[in-house]
Amino acid sequence: MEVCYQLPMLPLDRPVPKHVLGRRGAICITSSSGLFGGPLPRQLSKRRGAVSYDSSDQMALYIRMIDVRLRAQTGNTSEQSERDEWKDRQQHTNFCTDFRTLQSLTDTVTSEVELQPVRSTLSIHKNLQASYYHRNDTHDIHPTLDQEYIKQAKCMLQKVGSWNFDIFLFDQLSNGKSLVDLTFHLFSEYSLIKLFRLDVLKLRHFLVMVQEAYHSQNPYHNALHAADVTQAMYCYLQEPQLFESLTSCDILLGLLAAATHDLDHPGVNQTFLIKSSHHLALLYQNSSVLENHHWKFAVSLLRESGLLSHLSSADRQSLEERLGSLILATDISRQNEYLSEFRAHLDRADLRLNNSQDRHFILQMALKCADICNPCRPWHLSKLWSHKITEEFFSQGDIERRRNLDLSILCDRNTYTVGKIQIGFISFLVEPLFSEWARFSETPLSHIMISHMTSNKFKWTHPPQEKMGETTQSTSKTLSQGSLGS
Numbered sequence: 255m256e257v258c259y260q261l262p263m264l265p266l267d268r269p270v271p272k273h274v275l276g277r278r279g280a281i282c283i284t285s286s287s288g289l290f291g292g293p294l295p296r297q298l299s300k301r302r303g304a305v306s307y308d309s310s311d312q313m314a315l316y317i318r319m320i321d322v323r324l325r326a327q328t329g330n331t332s333e334q335s336e337r338d339e340w341k342d343r344q345q346h347t348n349f350c351t352d353f354r355t356l357q358s359l360t361d362t363v364t365s366e367v368e369l370q371p372v373r374s375t376l377s378i379h380k381n382l383q384a385s386y387y388h389r390n391d392t393h394d395i396h397p398t399l400d401q402e403y404i405k406q407a408k409c410m411l412q413k414v415g416s417w418n419f420d421i422f423l424f425d426q427l428s429n430g431k432s433l434v435d436l437t438f439h440l441f442s443e444y445s446l447i448k449l450f451r452l453d454v455l456k457l458r459h460f461l462v463m464v465q466e467a468y469h470s471q472n473p474y475h476n477a478l479h480a481a482d483v484t485q486a487m488y489c490y491l492q493e494p495q496l497f498e499s500l501t502s503c504d505i506l507l508g509l510l511a512a513a514t515h516d517l518d519h520p521g522v523n524q525t526f527l528i529k530s531s532h533h534l535a536l537l538y539q540n541s542s543v544l545e546n547h548h549w550k551f552a553v554s555l556l557r558e559s560g561l562l563s564h565l566s567s568a569d570r571q572s573l574e575e576r577l578g579s580l581i582l583a584t585d586i587s588r589q590n591e592y593l594s595e596f597r598a599h600l601d602r603a604d605l606r607l608n609n610s611q612d613r614h615f616i617l618q619m620a621l622k623c624a625d626i627c628n629p630c631r632p633w634h635l636s637k638l639w640s641h642k643i644t645e646e647f648f649s650q651g652d653i654e655r656r657r658n659l660d661l662s663i664l665c666d667r668n669t670y671t672v673g674k675i676q677i678g679f680i681s682f683l684v685e686p687l688f689s690e691w692a693r694f695s696e697t698p699l700s701h702i703m704i705s706h707m708t709s710n711k712f713k714w715t716h717p718p719q720e721k722m723g724e725t726t727q728s729t730s731k732t733l734s735q736g737s738l739g740s
């Protein structure tokens with residue numbers, strides 16, 4: 255039974271206060287025994303997240319249960335260890351609230367409840383239906399905590415342009431809805447709602463669908479990564495060269511692409527999809543399989559939400575195509591292609607940002623940087639991402655081992671370590687990209703990113719006790735061949 259406490263009794267003849275109505279869908283009943291000692295009335299006993307407040311259900315007014323979907327905090331054992339690290343980190347944060355208190359309260363809550371699987375791995379295309387309309391959109395931990403969390407989340411958004419922005423903390427404060435809250439905020443910040451005459455309800459519906467289409471059980475490729483990429487993209491859009499030349503349409507596309515660029519990622523890479531004869535590999539003929547899927551999925555959500563339905567079909571089509579071209583650029587196996595073109599432009603100094611094609615190319619490069627910028631974040635954030643991606647690689651390796659498939663590169667937990675993977679990744683993919691970006695955008699932000707990247711690499715290269723062996727060389731060789739993620 256997941257009951258934790260009761261709301262104060264409310265007189266039945268008065269309208270339900272707004273703060274209670276706002277919690278529609280937050281009530282979870284998973285057992286047939288009730289709060290009141292006896293069994294719950296039948297109409298309430300099986301309605302997980304669906305208790306309504308009309309007069310026939312008045313009893314619901316007296317019940318408040320904790321929503322178990324504290325997604326940033328539930329999960330598997332690795333998330334458990336991350337939570338320990340998280341707590342550790344809280345002690346060093348200079349954030350203005352004593353978040354440790356909130357943290358310990360929510361930990362108590364999660365330990366009492368049963369963990370709910372959200373969606374199984376490789377469940378591409380599933381669960382896209384009506385449930386989105388009835389999701390719990392509120393912060394359901396405690397009325398007072400709700401307010402504290404919301405206040406702190408709002409406070410954090412004032413610094414959304416900071417490269418030190420802690421997306422993990424923001425995700426906790428927004429109850430696992432960082433992608434929705436952050437993207438909505440950025441749309442407002444740029445007045446995109448007004449400029450494109452967007453319906454705010456459709457926008458919110460679209461963003462909730464986007465958030466939900468990410469697999470929360472993936473250690474790395476989940477909505478939090480998308481939120482992180484969106485925040486990084488915002489930082490790049492704010493860079494003087496881009497800010498002065500980008501149109502509202504470029505900005506709209508940049509943010510949309512960042513938020514949707516890994517939609518419905520199954521937590522395994524393209525190589526796995528090909529060797530396991532996944533239908534998407536067949537559909538996209540083994541070429542940018544995941545990126546094509548992310549794009550098409552994004553288009554389907556745009557259409558389902560009707561967010562752009564008021565635009566002409568030509569405009570809609572052009573937006574969808576440009577969105578595709580941005581998302582496809584994130585295919586890491588094509589990194590060298592993009593990088594060579596970027597380098598050539600910089601050598602010739604011929605990028606003209608009043609030209610729409612050049613602006614689009616720069617948006618592609620910005621999204622590519624945002625996608626793999628985690629080694630350029632401050633160490634405490636970067637390290638968390640490194641552990642997350644390694645966990646995802648290794649779980650893919652475990653699946654391959656169980657299925658007697660050849661182990662994909664970097665996915666063998668008996669051969670690689672987090673540090674070795676990071677050194678190779680930074681040396682062969684991140685450094686080359688960010689050094690070109692810094693040539694294009696010689697700003698304090700570029701300087702900060704390169705400086706974090708250098709010091710993070712140094713930390714991985716000089717771990718307190720780890721001996722660096724031959725594996726490092728083989729990792730480096732693999733990464734230099736651009737085989738990551740493909």
Ligand SMILES: Nc1ncnc2c1ncn2[C@@H]1O[C@@H]2COP(=O)(O)O[C@H]2[C@H]1O
Pocket residue numbers: 516584585586625626628629639640643675676679738739
């Ligand atoms: N910190 C990291 N360490 C190693 N690989 C990474 C890291 N961050 C991102 N990647 C890889 O970069 C790839 C970018 O494209 P994908 O999201 O398909 O898959 C991503 C991972 O394979």
